[in-house]
Amino acid sequence: MPEDINEILNRARGLQNNFYTAVKVSELLDDFNVSISKISKVIDTDPELTAKILRYCNSAQYGFARKVTNIKDAISIMGFKILKTIIFTIISRSSFSKPLQGYGLTECDLWKNSITCAVYARYIANLVNYDDPDQAYTAALLRDIGKIPLDELVKDNHRAIMELINRENLSFCDAEKRILKFNHSEISALLTEKWNFPQVLIDAIKYHHCPDKAEEDECEDIDLVRIVHLSDFLTVTVGQGIGIDGMMYYIEPDILDNLGLRPDKKNLDLIISKVADLNSEIYSLAG
Amino acid sequence: MQEIVLKSGELELTTRQNVIMYTTELGSSVAMAVYDRKSRMAGMAHIVLPDSSISNENDIIEEFGKFADTAVPAVLERLLSLGSKKEDLIIKIAGGANMYGIDENSYPFNIGQRNIMATQQAVGKLNLEIIDSDTGGNKGRALKLNVMQGMFYIKTANQSEVEF
Numbered sequence: 066m067p068e069d070i071n072e073i074l075n076r077a078r079g080l081q082n083n084f085y086t087a088v089k090v091s092e093l094l095d096d097f098n099v100s101i102s103k104i105s106k107v108i109d110t111d112p113e114l115t116a117k118i119l120r121y122c123n124s125a126q127y128g129f130a131r132k133v134t135n136i137k138d139a140i141s142i143m144g145f146k147i148l149k150t151i152i153f154t155i156i157s158r159s160s161f162s163k164p165l166q167g168y169g170l171t172e173c174d175l176w177k178n179s180i181t182c183a184v185y186a187r188y189i190a191n192l193v194n195y196d197d198p199d200q201a202y203t204a205a206l207l208r209d210i211g212k213i214p215l216d217e218l219v220k221d222n223h224r225a226i227m228e229l230i231n232r233e234n235l236s237f238c239d240a241e242k243r244i245l246k247f248n249h250s251e252i253s254a255l256l257t258e259k260w261n262f263p264q265v266l267i268d269a270i271k272y273h274h275c276p277d278k279a280e281e282d283e284c285e286d287i288d289l290v291r292i293v294h295l296s297d298f299l300t301v302t303v304g305q306g307i308g309i310d311g312m313m314y315y316i317e318p319d320i321l322d323n324l325g326l327r328p329d330k331k332n333l334d335l336i337i338s339k340v341a342d343l344n345s346e347i348y349s350l351a352g
Numbered sequence: 353m354q355e356i357v358l359k360s361g362e363l364e365l366t367t368r369q370n371v372i373m374y375t376t377e378l379g380s381s382v383a384m385a386v387y388d389r390k391s392r393m394a395g396m397a398h399i400v401l402p403d404s405s406i407s408n409e410n411d412i413i414e415e416f417g418k419f420a421d422t423a424v425p426a427v428l429e430r431l432l433s434l435g436s437k438k439e440d441l442i443i444k445i446a447g448g449a450n451m452y453g454i455d456e457n458s459y460p461f462n463i464g465q466r467n468i469m470a471t472q473q474a475v476g477k478l479n480l481e482i483i484d485s486d487t488g489g490n491k492g493r494a495l496k497l498n499v500m501q502g503m504f505y506i507k508t509a510n511q512s513e514v515e516f
């Protein structure tokens with residue numbers, strides 16, 4: 066039976082610990098007056114994370130001319146924003162690797178799906194000239210994090226959810242909510258709220274399956290919500306890590322128009338073609 | 353046994369038997385697998401989009417595996433040119449799922465539906481027939497062809513693979 070919301074969030078305590086340094090650093094990075102040495106001090110307290118960041122910096126993907134050997138250099142070369150996305154990518158990779166039986170996700174599926182959506186979101190953000198593509202990347206990367214603490218419940222109520230979907234022709238999200246009282250996007254949002262994320266990022270996570278509701282609720286940055294929504298659609302269309310919920314989600318009919326993109330079939334196919342081309346980059350990132 | 357994984361937009365052909373070919377997950381993408389029951393040659397395509405007219409001329413050489421109208425003839429005509437007889441080709445397709453609430457008339461988001469139709473058309477154009485389809489709906493799946501056995505399988509999330 067559905068549990069108390071706090072019980073669900075308690076299941077995410079391990080996740081909270083994993084993301085502790087990432088959240089700390091991201092708070093610092095949001096403060097414009099912060100110094101490089103202050104940030105590197107926080108990161109240096111986590112040797113595993115430090116090693117991984119340096120590995121990223123020295124990987125072919127970034128390909129800096131000289132070898133980066135410490136966090137201070139890494140930050141000055143990459144800049145704050147990229148560093149933030151790299152840290153969240155690193156932590157997500159290790160936190161999203163467990164199978165989620167309730168959602169039908171095998172080992173690393175959630176990670177592959179999340180990194181795919183993140184890379185697509187950055188692409189779409191650039192395409193529509195959104196001013197903070199890295200924000201879109203992070204929102205998309207973390208949009209389904211709530212599936213982790215919710216997985217047990219989805220597993221226990223699998224039949225009820227599927228029956229409701231078939232009987233009343235609901236989206237997976239609405240069925241989750243009816244049976245469990247919460248859907249995974251709400252849980253994702255509650256988790257990131259605890260991390261003091263900017264409200265616009267929390268909104269993009271919370272409404273990633275229902276931008277129409279974001280509009281009703283007068284969210285501040287509806288464009289970010291829609292970028293993540295479109296990227297989520299593209300991820301199940303041509304991406305990887307698709308679970309039992311598959312494509313049982315709503316797509317806003319006017320999403321292209323609303324993002325200032327030509328809403329015809331040729332343009333959508335072009336966008337799909339372009340994001341599919343990103344898959345090889347994603348495969349190398351996903352490892 | 354050699355495993356060949358077809359990612360989006362890729363196609364493969366094999367004249368060897370100790371091969372298993374399978375696609376990565378198909379959302380709206382469509383996989384076409386073909387097996388020649390006489391020569392035991394086989395091929396597969398992981399089609400992403402219906403129509404190559406969106407690709408510009410410079411890209412199309414690299415991209416012909418991506419579109420139904422170019423990928424299907426690339427695989428099937430090649431088999432025919434290698435000596436396959438039309439009546440020996442077993443062709444099956446899978447994938448082409450759509451988002452919740454999207455039906456065949458929901459342009460432009462009926463991408464799964466459009467991929468299925470374009471694949472069927474491209475096969476029909478060569479006077480060939482698709483023997484089995486596991487297409488549509490809202491679920492993701494992957495298609496596998498065991499060339500040694502000449503058997504086709506579908507894998508859906510949370511379920512073990514089933515022959516089809």
Ligand SMILES: [Fe+2]
Binds near residue numbers: 208209250
């Ligand atoms: Fe989601």
